[in-house]
Amino acid sequence: MIFKKVGWKLFIFLVLYWMVAIFFIVFLLSLGIAFIFYVKDSSGFYFDFIKESIYSLSKAVPGGSILGSGIWIKSWLQEKKDKKSFSK
Structure with a gap:
């Protein structure tokens, strides 16, 4: 999934993605132990x-x-920095 700009869709995607990733990591570690x-x-x-x-x-x-x-x-600040340096 490629996002064109840093917006709310990316925010929701990142939060849900990392919640699912951490859930599976902790669950599988418990199962392994x-x-x-x-x-x-x-x-x-x-x-x-x-x-x-x-x-x-x-x-x-x-x-x-x-x-x-x-x-x-971090990506939002990087996008603002890139826009600022591009306009100079």
């Missing part, structure tokens, strides 16, 4: 999908919001 303990201990595979999904979501929402907003602000 549970799998490692299952292989090492052989006592049974214990992984609560609902609990881990809520935990991953609680980390993804603030992290994705801050990261997406920061990237958007």
Whole structure:
């Protein structure tokens, strides 16, 4: 997806993109850790999908919001800088 200018569509895209990315990273890490303990201990595979999904979501929402907003602000400032230097 290519955005022509830095606007609200890009902001929403970046925030949602990073929320989803962080959610999957945290969720898959939790699943991997549970799998490692299952292989090492052989006592049974214990992984609560609902609990881990809520935990991953609680980390993804603030992290994705801050990261997406920061990237958007940086690109917005870069666009303003480029317009200013282009007009000189």
